Amino acid sequence: MRDIAVISFAQTPARRSVPELNEVEMLMPAVHDALTQVDMTIDDIGFTCSGSTDYLAGTAFSFVSTLDAVGPWPPIQESHVEMDGAWALYEAWVKLQLGEIDTALVYAYAKSSPGDLPMVLTRQLDPITVGPLWADSVSLAALQARSLIDSGKATEADMAEVVARSRKDALNNPKAQLAWDRSAEDHLATDYHIAPLRKGDCPPITDGAAAIVLAAGDVARSKVKRPAWIRGIDHRVDPIHLGLRDLTVSESTRIAAEKAGVADGKVDIAELHAPFSHQELILKEAIGLGDDVAINPSGGALAANAMMTAGLIRIGEVATRISNGEADRGVAHATSGPCLQQNLVTVLEGDA
Amino acid sequence: MCDAVTDQTEVGEILSAPLIIEYPFKRTTGPIIGAFLTGLREQVLVGSKAEDGRVIVPPAEFDPVSGNDLTELVEVGPEGVITTWAWVTEPHAKHALDDPFAWILVKLDGADTPMLGALKAPTMDVVATGARVKPVWADEREGHIDDIAHWVLVEGDAA
Amino acid sequence: MGKERVAVVGIGQTKHEATRGDVSVAGLLREAAGRALADAEMTWSEIDAVVIGKAPDFFEGVMMPELFLADALGCTGKPMFRVHTAGSVGGSTAIVASQLISAGIHEKVLTVAFEKQSESEAMWALSLPIPFTPPLHAGAGGYFAPHVRSYIRRAKAPDHIGMLVALKDRQNGLKNPYAHLHEHDITFDSIKDSMMLWDPIRYAETCPSSDGACALVLGSEKVADEAAAQGRQPAWIQGTAMRSEPTLSAERDTVLPLGGALCAADVYKQAGITNPRKDVDAVEMYVPFSWFEPMWLENLGFAEPGEGWKMTEDGVTALDGDLPVNMSGGVLCTNPIGASGMLRFGEAAMQVRGTAGDHQVDSVRKAVGHAYGGGSQFFAMWVVGKDKP
Amino acid sequence: MPEIQLPASLADVEPVRSVRTPAQLDYTFTAGDATTRFLKGITQKKIIGQQANPDSRVYVPARGADPELGAATPIEVEVAQVGTVTSFCVVNLQFYGSGMEIPYTSALIMLDGADLSIMHLIQEIPADQVRIGMRVEAVWRDDADIEPTLESIKWFRPTGEPDDVNVRIPGEIRGTGLGSWVGGVAPTELTVRNPRTGEGGTAEFGGEG
Known part of the structure; x- marks a missing residue:
């Protein structure tokens, strides 16, 4: 495979609501920032790919007007996925493998604030046998958490540790939305939200955008001192029906991690897209991460969870830490669908 | 999810207005899901038999492993056991139950995979994985998942 | 490094209808996918990855519906990918799928595009009442009709061209058993007398609203060589291209969009086409309103600007003409929006494989598939051929 | 379609073939x-x-x-609140609102001082007399009914000025519209001026270079 690296990453501050900006206005600063960091304009980009979904803000063809953010004139090579931006990055990576272009811009955005997000997400479910029940995303995650607890693989105290650590780490992330220094015990003393989940076990609802520039080989080396090379990337899906899955494991993540070659070297850090605290525990096992791996130093999705964007941000967070020398090899994970249905794993590495 | 107030934005006079997206979608069911809904109308629960012998409820139209067509429907339930549950303290207006209730995955007798439902229970304390439950049918049924009004614990088996 | 060869080795589509009341959304997809797999002589388990395309989720009222369809498409434990590029999506989905093979990642990829428009209705899904947004006064046709008028004026085209296109495509559709519209009684006069919906666009010059799906099995060179050895002609992908431009910008030409022309120039270059009018044997282009045939003939380099309508008038684009266009009956006969682009790509592949049945054109060596979307701003094209590139 | 085997209890009842699943989502649009x-x-x-x-x-x-x-x-x-019709269509079906008399005209109007046409209604002239190049002006609702919506302009009507015979229809506005093949020459990105760099564009193709 051709050497492809993340050479820049930008994200808007994660906020509960960004009413003063429409989607293109919210997205534009992230795109400009990612390009400016590597002294590029859209004219230097070979392929552009974005991720978003219409249902969040309730507007069909939302990606059509947000394309204006890049200034696609003269016309550009471009595509869009109705998926998290991590999958847009996958498409761009595939395109770069063809060897015809050397650079790609990937962006993603979401405004979840206009709607009632947990209810909007019920529209992902089987439209005949499940959708009419309006089983919201938090309730489904709570069913998964209970399964995990019942299985004896984790306790509410284990989940509380994830919550305390993530939000504390988020204090060092200026883009984070939800950060605090509270002990696991403090968290356990709060009431259940949807038992066995407490509010603190759940992600914030976030509006935000992110962008990444990818470059191949020498172009990457010419632009940044230490490119974050994509050494492996793979994604897999499970059935949507919760009854068809063992909710205490993530089989699709396990396969993706294996195919991406996570086990081929030492992992320093991992950014896991675990919107709910217990999901980090499931993912850690599925990917095969040891206790020595720093997980979600950014605070993860518990600190900011812009839909369609949070997976791409995980890749950006790992890449940034490789480029700045904090880590040599890292794993980024993205998820989509109820209870970790679809998962993407990327392995990034810096030159020795 | 949790609505933390971490930012206060001066919105000024930015215009906002309600946007309601509403449609009475009419969905064709195909024969397998159609049979499941027919069963609900007739107070019968059915699942489909997968290639590995598992009985899947609600019936899968296609084998979840191989992707091949599934064609054999079998009757299951009506009682079953809770395989996992979650307690909702503040039901949403769109939920079937107005009072606090439990979402449950219930594995019906004769089935190998559980289905989702809403369990009416007085308190969280009486709900438990492994407890037996049964459906409460809606008075008027038309072949819709809402024909199961909700689920209740089977008497004398409150965990 | 470099591109691996890719070919279409299986093609399937549903019977398209206004309402496919006999199948679920999953069943609709499976009908197309099952036929494509059978055509490729493959089973579900052989497929490495699935790439799905459809237009806005509001049509079926399911958010990211590929998630609930994952097991129906045999994706459990496999990569599944969802593309959305508005009306061009069927084409761009096939291109993304082909790149998974040309990049050397997979050997056998299933790609499926669909729309089940009858679950809601197009007029609702395409005109949600977004506050503060200027209303479209007359639906999609009302958006495109002024651009058609601009074309007619610029090209000094006579009024009857649109009707000729409609007559040709609807008659071609009669030869296509999968087409939604089969209008046996159609005549030039019946088109002329049909209601003028958005003057200059008549009812009979407008695409229908369909339920339907299309699926392609794409294979690596090895897979395609095996098919060829067994007597199943592969449709070799000789070039793919996509271009996008803004919907509303001062510079752009909404009649002959630069993005469309650049997309064509790119794909021809890859396929070694120097004179599209001579080198291409058949074209399936995205013509939802009849006048788009001459517009695209010009945009895609088959005619000089202002001259495209003459090809239509002279019968060049007829099924027995020198450059047959929309042999299948095209979008004017069948329009499950998300699948419409893939149906164009699939028909082009059928023509080079020689499997198009009654609408087969003799000795097609190179065929073009074309799709566009949005406000004539997203373009996807491929060239397929009998010969290995 | 494969043969479905039903349990005995469902063998003789009328099967369900479709189901209504109404759904409403409430958003606050900003x-x-x-x-x-x-x-x-x-x-x-x-x-x-x-x-x-x-x-x-x-x-x-x-x-x-x-x-x-x-x-x-x-x-x-x-x-300006006056402009030129750059293209239009005449609508014979009731697509929009309930008060519109059929046929009505939906037009692209280039307001003086703007670089892109807006789409709006033309009224106060029979539909079959609307022309490309026609000069039109905005007709506002009564002051009491003005709201933050483009619909506060009820429609446009002819000003009575002579037509703009030089009107450039969409794509020709800046003269850069020849996005297609001229003289058999395939277009390139350089056919148009790049607004960021100022590069590209040829006189032949009407660029501003």
Whole structure:
């Protein structure tokens, strides 16, 4: 495979609501920032790919007007996925493998604030046998958490540790939305939200955008001192029906991690897209991460969870830490669908 | 999810207005899901038999492993056991139950995979994985998942 | 490094209808996918990855519906990918799928595009009442009709061209058993007398609203060589291209969009086409309103600007003409929006494989598939051929 | 279609073939900065265009980004309430509202001072007399009914001025519209001027270089 690296990453501050900006206005600063960091304009980009979904803000063809953010004139090579931006990055990576272009811009955005997000997400479910029940995303995650607890693989105290650590780490992330220094015990003393989940076990609802520039080989080396090379990337899906899955494991993540070659070297850090605290525990096992791996130093999705964007941000967070020398090899994970249905794993590495 | 107030934005006079997206979608069911809904109308629960012998409820139209067509429907339930549950303290207006209730995955007798439902229970304390439950049918049924009004614990088996 | 060869080795589509009341959304997809797999002589388990395309989720009222369809498409434990590029999506989905093979990642990829428009209705899904947004006064046709008028004026085209296109495509559709519209009684006069919906666009010059799906099995060179050895002609992908431009910008030409022309120039270059009018044997282009045939003939380099309508008038684009266009009956006969682009790509592949049945054109060596979307701003094209590139 | 085996209890009842699953989602839509500024102008019966820089295109209504530059449009420019019909269609079906008399005309109108046409209704002239090049002016609702929506302009009507015989129909506005093949020559990105770099564009193809 051709050497492809993340050479820049930008994200808007994660906020509960960004009413003063429409989607293109919210997205534009992230795109400009990612390009400016590597002294590029859209004219230097070979392929552009974005991720978003219409249902969040309730507007069909939302990606059509947000394309204006890049200034696609003269016309550009471009595509869009109705998926998290991590999958847009996958498409761009595939395109770069063809060897015809050397650079790609990937962006993603979401405004979840206009709607009632947990209810909007019920529209992902089987439209005949499940959708009419309006089983919201938090309730489904709570069913998964209970399964995990019942299985004896984790306790509410284990989940509380994830919550305390993530939000504390988020204090060092200026883009984070939800950060605090509270002990696991403090968290356990709060009431259940949807038992066995407490509010603190759940992600914030976030509006935000992110962008990444990818470059191949020498172009990457010419632009940044230490490119974050994509050494492996793979994604897999499970059935949507919760009854068809063992909710205490993530089989699709396990396969993706294996195919991406996570086990081929030492992992320093991992950014896991675990919107709910217990999901980090499931993912850690599925990917095969040891206790020595720093997980979600950014605070993860518990600190900011812009839909369609949070997976791409995980890749950006790992890449940034490789480029700045904090880590040599890292794993980024993205998820989509109820209870970790679809998962993407990327392995990034810096030159020795 | 949790609505933390971490930012206060001066919105000024930015215009906002309600946007309601509403449609009475009419969905064709195909024969397998159609049979499941027919069963609900007739107070019968059915699942489909997968290639590995598992009985899947609600019936899968296609084998979840191989992707091949599934064609054999079998009757299951009506009682079953809770395989996992979650307690909702503040039901949403769109939920079937107005009072606090439990979402449950219930594995019906004769089935190998559980289905989702809403369990009416007085308190969280009486709900438990492994407890037996049964459906409460809606008075008027038309072949819709809402024909199961909700689920209740089977008497004398409150965990 | 470099591109691996890719070919279409299986093609399937549903019977398209206004309402496919006999199948679920999953069943609709499976009908197309099952036929494509059978055509490729493959089973579900052989497929490495699935790439799905459809237009806005509001049509079926399911958010990211590929998630609930994952097991129906045999994706459990496999990569599944969802593309959305508005009306061009069927084409761009096939291109993304082909790149998974040309990049050397997979050997056998299933790609499926669909729309089940009858679950809601197009007029609702395409005109949600977004506050503060200027209303479209007359639906999609009302958006495109002024651009058609601009074309007619610029090209000094006579009024009857649109009707000729409609007559040709609807008659071609009669030869296509999968087409939604089969209008046996159609005549030039019946088109002329049909209601003028958005003057200059008549009812009979407008695409229908369909339920339907299309699926392609794409294979690596090895897979395609095996098919060829067994007597199943592969449709070799000789070039793919996509271009996008803004919907509303001062510079752009909404009649002959630069993005469309650049997309064509790119794909021809890859396929070694120097004179599209001579080198291409058949074209399936995205013509939802009849006048788009001459517009695209010009945009895609088959005619000089202002001259495209003459090809239509002279019968060049007829099924027995020198450059047959929309042999299948095209979008004017069948329009499950998300699948419409893939149906164009699939028909082009059928023509080079020689499997198009009654609408087969003799000795097609190179065929073009074309799709566009949005406000004539997203373009996807491929060239397929009998010969290995 | 494979044969389905039903349990005995369902063998003789009428099967369900379709189901209604009504769904309603309630959103609070916010307009964002550019749209709000435009609509604020409308409430004062002004049509405010926006541009990214003093030399760039004037967009009415601006949607938040100059789509050629990919840049925000902070500069406000009031444009005229008169303009030229650049194209139109005559609608014979009741697509929009209930009060419109059929047939009605939906037109692209280039307001004087703007660089892109808006789509709006033409009234106060029979539909079959509307022309490309016709000069039209905005007709506002009564003051009491002015709201932050483009519909506060009820429609446009002829001004009675002579037609603009030089009107450039869409794509020819800047003369750069030849996006297609001229003289058998395949187009390239250089066919048009790049608004960020100023490069490209040829006189032959009507660029501004």
